[in-house]
Amino acid sequence: MRAAALGDRLAAPMTMRRVPPDPSAVHDLQVADARWSAVLGTVRDAIVAIDRQSRITLFNPAAEAVFGYSEHEVMGQSVTLLMPPPYGDEHDEYVRRYEATGEAHAIGRIRTVQGRRKDGTVFPLELSVSESRLGDEVLYTAILRDISERRAFEAALRVERDFAERLIEAAPMIVLVLDRGHHIVRFNACLEELSERRLADVRGRNWLETFIAERDHAVMRALCASAATTAPLKSHVVGLVDAAGGERLIAWTCKVLSTASGEPDGLLCIGEDVTNQLAAERELRELQRAAQERARLADIGAITAKIVHDLGNPLAALSMQAQLILRRARRGDFQPVAPVEGPAEQILRTLRRLEGLIREFNDFARDQRLDLRSIALQPFLNSCVELWQALASERGIALTLAPRGPLPVLRADDVLLRRVLDNLIKNAIEAVQGEPGEVIVSIAPGPNEGRICIVVEDNGAGIPDGLDVFRLFETTKADGTGIGLAVAKQLIAAHGGTIAHAARSPRGTRFSIELPLDGPTKESDDGLAAR
Amino acid sequence: MVLLLDDDDDFRAALADNLRDDGHTVEQFGCAADVPLLTSLEPVSLLIVDQQLEGESGLEFADRFHATHPDVPVIMITAYDSRHLRAEVARRDFIMLRRKPIDYAEVARLLPPRS
Numbered sequence: 008m009r010a011a012a013l014g015d016r017l018a019a020p021m022t023m024r025r026v027p028p029d030p031s032a033v034h035d036l037q038v039a040d041a042r043w044s045a046v047l048g049t050v051r052d053a054i055v056a057i058d059r060q061s062r063i064t065l066f067n068p069a070a071e072a073v074f075g076y077s078e079h080e081v082m083g084q085s086v087t088l089l090m091p092p093p094y095g096d097e098h099d100e101y102v103r104r105y106e107a108t109g110e111a112h113a114i115g116r117i118r119t120v121q122g123r124r125k126d127g128t129v130f131p132l133e134l135s136v137s138e139s140r141l142g143d144e145v146l147y148t149a150i151l152r153d154i155s156e157r158r159a160f161e162a163a164l165r166v167e168r169d170f171a172e173r174l175i176e177a178a179p180m181i182v183l184v185l186d187r188g189h190h191i192v193r194f195n196a197c198l199e200e201l202s203e204r205r206l207a208d209v210r211g212r213n214w215l216e217t218f219i220a221e222r223d224h225a226v227m228r229a230l231c232a233s234a235a236t237t238a239p240l241k242s243h244v245v246g247l248v249d250a251a252g253g254e255r256l257i258a259w260t261c262k263v264l265s266t267a268s269g270e271p272d273g274l275l276c277i278g279e280d281v282t283n284q285l286a287a288e289r290e291l292r293e294l295q296r297a298a299q300e301r302a303r304l305a306d307i308g309a310i311t312a313k314i315v316h317d318l319g320n321p322l323a324a325l326s327m328q329a330q331l332i333l334r335r336a337r338r339g340d341f342q343p344v345a346p347v348e349g350p351a352e353q354i355l356r357t358l359r360r361l362e363g364l365i366r367e368f369n370d371f372a373r374d375q376r377l378d379l380r381s382i383a384l385q386p387f388l389n390s391c392v393e394l395w396q397a398l399a400s401e402r403g404i405a406l407t408l409a410p411r412g413p414l415p416v417l418r419a420d421d422v423l424l425r426r427v428l429d430n431l432i433k434n435a436i437e438a439v440q441g442e443p444g445e446v447i448v449s450i451a452p453g454p455n456e457g458r459i460c461i462v463v464e465d466n467g468a469g470i471p472d473g474l475d476v477f478r479l480f481e482t483t484k485a486d487g488t489g490i491g492l493a494v495a496k497q498l499i500a501a502h503g504g505t506i507a508h509a510a511r512s513p514r515g516t517r518f519s520i521e522l523p524l525d526g527p528t529k530e531s532d533d534g535l536a537a538r
Numbered sequence: 539m540v541l542l543l544d545d546d547d548d549f550r551a552a553l554a555d556n557l558r559d560d561g562h563t564v565e566q567f568g569c570a571a572d573v574p575l576l577t578s579l580e581p582v583s584l585l586i587v588d589q590q591l592e593g594e595s596g597l598e599f600a601d602r603f604h605a606t607h608p609d610v611p612v613i614m615i616t617a618y619d620s621r622h623l624r625a626e627v628a629r630r631d632f633i634m635l636r637r638k639p640i641d642y643a644e645v646a647r648l649l650p651p652r653s
Contacts, residue, residue: 091540131544193649204618312618315617315618316590316617316618317617318617319617319618319631319637319638319639320546320549320617320638321548321549322638322639323546323549323639323640324546324548324552325617325619325639326638326639326640327549327552327553327555327556327639327640327642328548328552328555329641331552331555331556331642332561332640334559334642335554335559338559358639362639366637369618369637371621376620376621422621460551
């Protein structure tokens with residue numbers, strides 16, 4: 008179907024005058040008409056023209072395809088036929104107002120409106136309207152583009168984009184985008200939550216200064232720089248600082264973002280919060296280490312028990328023989344006495360030293376099952392301190408028990424706890440060199456209720472950094488066995504407590520034993536029950 | 539007479555020498571099974587017994603000995619003292635526990651004056 012010739016309608020007023028047409032003008036008009044018809048017939052946009060009464064005077068093939076009406080069905084009909092309510096009513100009102108006031112609603116703009124097809128379906132279309140006047144005649148020409156497909160495409164795109172957006176936001180990982188200067192462009196909810204910062208507050212800021220612990224800046228710069236190379240660095244664990252100054256450990260991986268043409272356009276940083284994972288791994292390692300240590304100590308304990316026993320007997324025989332020689336010498340069996348008495352005494356002194364060593368090994372090998380009693384701390388600590396008072400004053404050291412209110416009752420094995428305190432006080436006295444030396448035993452409340460802290464401090468030489476004095480056979484003393492504190496640690500652990508030391512200012516060491524007042528719980532006791 | 543039980547020959551011999559030097563008579567054995575019938579023994583003034591013996595333990599022997607000799611003190615010696623042993627000894631007021639090596643002077647204090 009051919010579009011109605013535009014010339015027929017445009018020329019209508021002229022033909023009414025019935026003036027014989029100029030043949031060349033008629034030819035020109037026919038050429039223009041043919042061109043116009045070709046345009047109307049091939050253009051993909053629907054073109055609909057109406058007169059002042061809104062009657063359709065032009066309806067091109069594309070309009071027929073869009074609306075589903077044939078040209079002859081709609082010619083002369085009101086254009087509101089093509090509009091769903093309430094557009095139809097509004098349309099008439101717009102035209103009336105425009106005619107009266109010249110106030111244009113649609114003319115000269117592109118608007119998105121709704122159209123109605125013959126089958127009643129309503130669809131979105133883009134509308135532009137132009138106006139032409141020829142004398143009193145007014146012709147409104149509308150170019151209409153069916154945008155329902157575009158709309159559907161846009162909607163699909165939006166769904167897709169929303170989905171991607173939701174994925175990024177829901178991801179349990181940090182997604183952070185930086186520009187080429189490493190300023191923050193955007194990040195997801197994960198980072199927002201971890202850092203306690205909102206994107207709006209930090210957008211455009213340098214990301215290292217905003218998020219990364221200062222000590223890790225160099226590492227992260229290296230990681231970012233390597234992202235652009237062929238062999239990017241594997242992920243790094245660095246500290247993420249939140250708004251409150253807290254820190255989480257994040258494993259970061261960075262990737263360069265490129266523009267469509269391949270130019271680097273920024274950096275994508277993916278981060279995983281590994282704080283809990285690392286803590287769990289550390290805890291596991293610590294447990295394994297403790298288990299190994301326990302097994303090691305148990306082995307050493309068994310070996311030590313054997314050695315103590317096997318050494319004890321010949322040592323006892325030697326000692327008895329030396330005592331016999333000495334007694335005989337003093338009784339006058341040998342003349343002169345001195346050449347025999349001196350060496351015999353020397354043998355006994357040496358044996359006593361050996362005996363001291365064996366006694367320490369014996370302490371370690373000894374069965375360490377707890378025998379819990381209620382211990383009144385005040386008299387208990389008093390007696391511990393009194394035992395060492397003589398040695399302390401012999402060395403010019405002030406050994407004191409710092410008074411502190413009424414002391415609580417502690418549930419513990421008094422023999423074993425005494426052994427620990429003896430060890431700490433003896434060590435403290437031996438650590439002090441030169442005067443005025445001081446050793447102070449005191450009591451402090453524990454970090455939480457139900458626990459108590461016994462402190463032994465000295466102003467002695469201190470413990471070198473990096474030395475684990477609680478490890479078996481580690482010692483700072485030239486003639487020490489390195490057993491005492493290893494045993495102390497075991498005994499305190501068996502009580503469900505902890506023992507630690509710290510440097511004391513300006514010099515010296517402070518050992519603190521933290522114990523539960525009610526004694527060990529089942530688990531901590533089990534540790535040694537197995538031995 | 540001092541009754542001496544210890545499975546370590548060197549120690550037992552040295553202790554016996556000390557005792558004899560002091561004028562005491564000594565009956566010494568390496569294990570409880572070698573000791574004759576307790577009621578047939580000469581008067582005993584002191585029992586020195588090692589805890590770890592082949593067969594009957596020092597503690598078992600001490601109990602048996604105490605039944606027939608309730609007034610005689612006992613020195614129990616051991617190379618390796620355990621809490622269990624100390625607890626057992628603590629329940630028997632006739633036993634004094636000493637760890638090897640022992641001081642002869644302590645033994646001498648429990649003996650009657652030299653003959």
